[in-house]
Amino acid sequence: MIAIIGGGKMGEALLAGLLATGYEADQLLVTEPNRERAEELHANHGVAAVPLAESARRAATVVLAVKPQDMVDLLDQIDGDLGSDTLVISIAAGITTSLLEKHLSGEVAVVRAMPNTPALVGRGMTAVAGGAHTADGQLDHAESLLRSVGEVVRVSERHMDTVTAISGSGPAYFYFIAETMIEAGVAMGMTRAAAKKLVTQTIGGAAAMLDDAGAHPVVLREAVTSPGGTTAAAVRELERHGVRTAFTDAIEAARERSRELSEG
Incomplete structure (x- = not known):
């Protein structure tokens, strides 16, 4: 039972x-x-x-x-x-x-x-x-x-505590990304419904490829990034704004907060 x-x-x-x-x-x-x-x-x-x-x-x-x-x-x-x-x-x-x-x-x-x-x-x-x-x-x-x-x-x-920071809190990070991408689409003239559909399917499809392919995320990212292309321009902006560091800091902050809560 x-x-x-x-x-x-x-x-x-x-x-x-x-x-x-x-x-x-x-x-x-x-x-x-x-x-x-x-x-x-x-x-x-x-x-x-x-x-x-x-x-x-x-x-x-x-x-x-x-x-x-x-x-x-x-x-x-x-x-x-x-x-x-x-x-x-x-x-x-x-x-x-x-x-x-x-x-x-x-x-x-x-x-x-x-x-x-x-x-x-x-x-x-x-x-x-x-x-x-x-x-x-x-x-x-x-x-x-x-x-x-x-x-x-x-x-x-x-x-x-690391698990909590990565997967426990992790869905919120993806919702944050999805929210930002949807709002960008709307700002560029798309309907919210269309932007949401594009973002939802893109995130789900990318996650499925990451799971099925067994390849490192860098390999999958580089496969989409043609020299001088649109993705290269986007990634360059993400790097310029320190998005990678921001995510690392966010996960470390979540881990520390989890430790604090566990210790009472």
Whole structure:
């Protein structure tokens, strides 16, 4: 039995992903304190919405999909109800495995996961790291569950702040680029709908080529950049304005902020 505690957008995305990839509704539980929302989840997905203690007692795997500021209180509430062999997976940003272990009795297996928002459409990127008492097989299981909403990579926990900066915050960087490109198109006389279509397909297609071709981004960029051509003129302006440095600085700033939040 798998229990998802927290019925927000990410919790529901995982619930829907598990159902779409072969899990039956009677293999899943959901706990959501808002009664109206709990009823909505049950109506939409056919999964039993149960009290917190019941989820903790019945499930072999418990996914904690609550806000970071609510995590400690939640851990203290479920501690006495978890089985000794329960696997606990947290998808809350900045919550370390050591914090999870501190608030759970015994040698509970915990996994820290960092998904990003494209998980909401089944195309997320999630990084996972195991705690001190987590076996490889349990990490394999966590990866399998999270793969229902996208791709998964296993990392050392010391890299989780970097993961947050690159993939956790990463969608916002692409939305920023998309916003800028769309506004440029509109300023040059295009309709917003046409500009958005051009930008959306271009970003999606470029990402697919980067994934499928296996080539370094530089190789793909140079393949588009003819000497003296339009792309060369554009790249020259990006370099002149220090866009590369700005992105590096932005990612470093996000990593440092993630460290600050993790340390409380």
